[in-house]
């Protein structure tokens with residue numbers, strides 16, 4: 001009985017120890033598994049946590065990178081545009097500098113005229129030799145001047161010192177076509193005046209002096225402007241009377257080489273007085289004699305520039321014919337004074353404007369030769 005009891009105890013003890021070992025084993029095993037789970041769980045948590053906690057941060061980081069990339073692209077484009085703009089600006093600055101070089105910064109002194117005194121004056125042929133000097137005086141007097149020129153013989157450089165002035169306007173226009181502007185006074189000077197120039201295209205010369213004059217007289221009638229017609233000593237043709245008074249009717253060959261100009265100007269005068277009589281246009285007619293002065297072109301073809309150029313270059317002075325024909329020579333500023341005085345006057349019949357002292361062409365050739373030092377012409 002005691003033996004059985006001891007055996008039982010022993011068995012129970014062994015079972016207990018074994019159970020304990022198994023229990024410890026199981027606990028250790030569980031811990032290990034738990035650790036794995038825990039680690040796994042932690043990793044999962046970490047991910048989740050990171051995912052959760054940095055939910056607002058992580059995607060932002062990506063956005064920032066994208067934004068930064070986009071900004072880089074935009075910056076590159078902006079830099080390129082800036083460079084292009086700078087290049088264009090440099091080009092424009094160059095062009096402006098060239099233009100500024102051409103336009104004088106300072107204009108000749110111009111008088112200030114009040115609204116009532118200031119006139120708007122149209123000068124046809126205003127870029128020519130005589131016209132440009134007239135424009136200078138009208139501008140300095142303080143008037144508003146409109147220059148119309150087709151630049152056949154006129155030159156922009158003759159009036160470029162007025163470019164940009166608020167009282168000055170330039171129109172590139174051929175007066176053979178109608179012109180619609182407002183004006184108080186019209187100086188109608190547009191026509192080639194040098195024989196080689198006006199004979200170069202005789203039909204055009206006649207058109208300018210007939211159709212062109214009709215257009216200007218029509219304009220004067222429409223706007224109520226006073227008009228001065230620039231006529232010529234050539235209306236006397238090959239005169240039989242010396243010097244020629246305005247009452248002399250002339251000696252003109254209607255089919256001669258100069259007829260396009262001579263007859264063109266005679267018709268222009270006839271038109272002026274027809275408009276005066278029929279349409280009550282206020283007209284002035286100036287018969288201009290030989291004129292010389294600055295801005296006369298070296299290849300003008302008239303006797304003054306021809307002789308001077310020939311004398312300077314020691315070339316033969318070309319006296320046409322026997323040189324006994326006479327001419328008077330008027331300085332351009334005196335002619336301009338005469339034109340202004342005639343326009344301002346109430347005298348409506350034709351007026352000769354020139355130098356009353358006549359010289360033969362032969363005499364004139366000698367005068368020029370003696371004025372050029374060392375001339376061997």
Ligand SMILES: O=c1ccn([C@@H]2O[C@H](COP(=O)(O)OP(=O)(O)O[C@H]3OC[C@@H](O)[C@H](O)[C@H]3O)[C@@H](O)[C@H]2O)c(=O)[nH]1
Pocket residue numbers: 193194195231232233234288289290291301302303304306307318319320321325327361
């Ligand atoms: O080289 C020359 C040029 C001209 N002459 C002579 O010099 C005289 C003057 O001739 P120009 O060519 O200078 O001019 P013209 O006097 O014939 O007419 C000029 O003067 C008046 C203006 O109104 C006219 O518009 C213009 O044609 C003419 O007798 C001409 O034969 C020369 O002897 N040699």
